[in-house]
Amino acid sequence: MFDPTLTPVTKSQFLQFLRCTNAFHLVREGLVPKPPSASFGGHLEWGDFLQICRSQFSNSNTIERTMEKEESFHKTLEWISENKSIFHAHLRFQNFVSTVEYLEYDIEREGWILWDFRPIGSVKQDILRSFYFHKKIAEGMSLNIIGFKLIRIQTKYIYPGGEIQPEDYLLIEDITSRMEAEAGTRESEWEQFQKEISRTNEQPVQLSFLDSKPSCRSLKTCLSPTHCAKGKENAKVIFDFRDSSELAKGWFALGYNSYESAPNSELSPIQRIQKEAHISGNTYFDRVSFENYLTNVTKTVAFLDFESINPYIPLYPQTRPFQHVPYLYSLHIWDSEKDILTHKTYLHEDLGTDPRVPVLAQLQKDLPSGITIFSFNDFFEKLIIQESAEAFPEFLEFWERVKSMFIDLAMPFKKLWIYHPGQNGKASLKEILPCFSSESHLGLSIREGQDANYQYLRLIKKQVTAEEKKRVLEDLIAYCKLDSYGLFIIYRMLQERLSVI
Numbered sequence: 372m373f374d375p376t377l378t379p380v381t382k383s384q385f386l387q388f389l390r391c392t393n394a395f396h397l398v399r400e401g402l403v404p405k406p407p408s409a410s411f412g413g414h415l416e417w418g419d420f421l422q423i424c425r426s427q428f429s430n431s432n433t434i435e436r437t438m439e440k441e442e443s444f445h446k447t448l449e450w451i452s453e454n455k456s457i458f459h460a461h462l463r464f465q466n467f468v469s470t471v472e473y474l475e476y477d478i479e480r481e482g483w484i485l486w487d488f489r490p491i492g493s494v495k496q497d498i499l500r501s502f503y504f505h506k507k508i509a510e511g512m513s514l515n516i517i518g519f520k521l522i523r524i525q526t527k528y529i530y531p532g533g534e535i536q537p538e539d540y541l542l543i544e545d546i547t548s549r550m551e552a553e554a555g556t557r558e559s560e561w562e563q564f565q566k567e568i569s570r571t572n573e574q575p576v577q578l579s580f581l582d583s584k585p586s587c588r589s590l591k592t593c594l595s596p597t598h599c600a601k602g603k604e605n606a607k608v609i610f611d612f613r614d615s616s617e618l619a620k621g622w623f624a625l626g627y628n629s630y631e632s633a634p635n636s637e638l639s640p641i642q643r644i645q646k647e648a649h650i651s652g653n654t655y656f657d658r659v660s661f662e663n664y665l666t667n668v669t670k671t672v673a674f675l676d677f678e679s680i681n682p683y684i685p686l687y688p689q690t691r692p693f694q695h696v697p698y699l700y701s702l703h704i705w706d707s708e709k710d711i712l713t714h715k716t717y718l719h720e721d722l723g724t725d726p727r728v729p730v731l732a733q734l735q736k737d738l739p740s741g742i743t744i745f746s747f748n749d750f751f752e753k754l755i756i757q758e759s760a761e762a763f764p765e766f767l768e769f770w771e772r773v774k775s776m777f778i779d780l781a782m783p784f785k786k787l788w789i790y791h792p793g794q795n796g797k798a799s800l801k802e803i804l805p806c807f808s809s810e811s812h813l814g815l816s817i818r819e820g821q822d823a824n825y826q827y828l829r830l831i832k833k834q835v836t837a838e839e840k841k842r843v844l845e846d847l848i849a850y851c852k853l854d855s856y857g858l859f860i861i862y863r864m865l866q867e868r869l870s871v872i
Contacts, residue, residue: 379468380568382504386497388564392583393599395567396576403594413490415828416684423537423684424488424522425458428473433458447474451514454478464511471505475520482517483509490683492526492693494546502550503557518547524692530685540684540692581624589619603628608649611796612642613787641787649792656868657788664783665865669743674703674780674858676746677755678823678851686831687725689762697755698726698827699847701855702737707866712859718848722831727759731766740772745858747800749779780858789865804857807864816842817850 383405388395397403425431432450434443434457443461450457451474460474473486485505487498502519509516525542550557580586580599589610590596596604606628610619618637627633630649638646648655679695680686690696702715715737719726734756738744746752753774760770783789784798791806801818805811812818817826826843829835835843 378466380466382469382501385504385564386500388567389500389560391585391587392567393578393586394594396578397594397598400575402598415832416682419684420490421488423535423541426537431456431458434461462508462512464508467508469505469508477517480517482515484518484520485516486520488522491523494521499550499553500560503561507561519550520545524683526692528692530688530690532688609633612645613796614639644787644790645796648790652792655790660788661783661865661869670708671704671706672743672745673738674745674855675752676701676851676854677752678847679755680824680828682828694758695755696727697730699851700730700734701851703855703859705859716848716852718844720844728763731759735769742776744773744777745780745862746777747858748781749777753777780861800854800857803861808860810853810857810860812853815850815853816846823847823850
């Protein structure tokens, strides 16, 4: 039976416990807020995805999300007693609560099948763990659980246009055999969870970054270093070392709490570069590597950045789920001999149409032939042009002409041919740019690519007012412009260093 006097334990808490015991207690005791969902804007598509999934079933009852908790639970019990299949079934046992996306009754086998709907392309551990959480509660309610099924996305699906056909877009997967094969592992996890709840009995817990198992891998990802590493919060710098992984945890245990304290004998060559840069306060610069890297760069160069959406429900014909579709680019062109910088941009504002042809058509006009093109992590820019050209063959010649002209401006920072102490071990454009200029993304309304993706999708879904639409379009252009301008700043800084060193 469900005990209303106890604090409810949810599936998300169970999953949090399996990732980090400390985090579970921190959230449960209200010491830190619950971490946000990994999905930045997936809720914009969730309703449509749910509708497609539910279309695969008939004669089912739905627990509406607007129902009060008590009402939804009692309605679930009523329909269970009548052996009716239920969408969004609300389950409770002892102090555990869960909501199952679909609870199906199998008349022939006189048992229940647990279903989950996920807009993903592959089965993750958390899905199996979620199923097991639902199973334990359902069995506590005396339900006979006979199977587990998952509806996810067929990632190879190519949208032909028109109404999406669920049988092509969805992948229905019976994972009962996998759940049975991993039952020992899942039961062990459940027992550990039960023991932890029983041991702490909702009392304040002594938290330890090192002793907790499992725990997060780094103090930099810890929800609260002041609780988990009290008195040693500043030792986070140890986790700034590149490629340190679990090694940093060992260094922390040995008492290393600064760059200076880490002995060179335990560091890789690039980690020693970091250490020296932080101790001296000077920027490391590998002249030889840069001379080779920039050997074939043309006198006039381009700096290109795309913004894209990657909806899991395809919007345009000849696109796949999660495929990045460009809607905006910023292009800075620098004539180094004349020291003239030109800016070109295109934002697709006709939100009801496919942006790929207009984007590529304008880029083809704006981008001079035969010049070096710098992008940050250029795989992304090249993939966008390639996939768009494959869908629209009139751009294949353009793709063939430009693909060999790209140079990845992220490479020198990943390989540590250059390293500024202010990077703190990171190699993203957002971290690098303020180290070498007065420019920063912090003053922008949109600061991350994921947010840009989300904001444009909001425009498409018509979830903004006319006034807000104008502001969002301006913010998108400003964000993309700073990305390509930042590339120019970094490139010019590298050239200046080469000329004076």
